[in-house]
Amino acid sequence: MTGSDASPSFRLAYVPGVTPTKWVRTWNERLPDVPLTLVGVPAAEAFEALRGGGADAGLVRLPVDRTDLSAIPLYTETTVVVVPKDHLIAAVDEVTSEDLADDIVLHPLDDTLDWERPPGRPAIERPATTADAVELVAAGVGLLVVPQSLARLHHRRDLTYRPVSDAPQSRVALSWPQDETTDLVEQFIGIVRGRTVNSTRGRPQAEAQPKAKATDKAKAKARSQDKGGAQRKPAAGTSAGRSSRTGSGAARGGKRGRPRRRS
Template identity: 45%
Template structure:
């Protein structure tokens, strides 16, 4: 068990939205709750080394030694500049990967999908930088809708992609962590009332 004054720290990957659960926690508990933003590449590190009690992670994660509760699905979108052909499509219609086969993908997608057109060699860049690149009129980027919203600009558009696999946000914590605050937070996430038990 952690000492009574140990901070209860929850990491959250870019695009995840822990605010409503943190608000409920603060209404019910005196224990301080600290939210820690994380890059997707770092989402397992803090929970494994004990610096974070739990993480809202983008699945999949290596489940060895970890518990995981899938929480919600994220829909994938394509982001392109205002002058791109994607912008000319109906905003209410979904695109398909075949519609994007001739494009330049400026950031690798976690699914491994790439357009069939020969690809340029792009430097490593953040999601924010990738959106800025497509805003300048070069290529496209495929992102979870939550991440695209976070980095939205007036000079880009986004459209849903019907046949691209979505992603799942899940709550992850160590199997050997017996901190009672973890179960309390799971209760908040699952919508248990302050008076309900774990049953």
């Protein structure tokens, strides 16, 4: 672990659709003296924000360039299609990409899904952003396939969404510069991984204490055995291992001696 935790705050970047609320709450409970600052960034700019020092870590969408960035996958999102509420798809629970074949499916420039070939018929132009694409869906221009969190982020009363069972899925990860794995970054890693406040990972001094106690116990046990052995030392004139209740070893030995001569 490198770096320093001397910074007065921890800056966490996050991309649209990701909700860091629960982790921020845990951070504030465990490190009340270290403010956590949230930095919202577009998905396409998240990695540059980390490389350029704009944030200490970020909640981003995979894939991540592992050349200079570390990443811990957190969860995988359901992919959905956003449609007008009066569309036929709104009447079913789930669809496939084939079900979208006859519809225009918008493919915004900031799309986060790794399509080999987007479903449906392409629009004449690609919308600049997902937000723009949602407006076009509401206008009846086409449909939009996105991670569920983005459908929720851009929710409208006149739109709904349904899962697409065979579409690519978006995976969210925690990422940070490899050379900047500071103590505060380690603290946040522990939070997103669900470590308890008493976790000893990353605190070698805390781990060393139980070993020292175990050594002390072993020495105390050895001293106790030495004392016990001295107390159990057989008295002079008796055989080792014989108790006073069964008689002495010498008495039993006399019965095995030579027979007495008859006069």
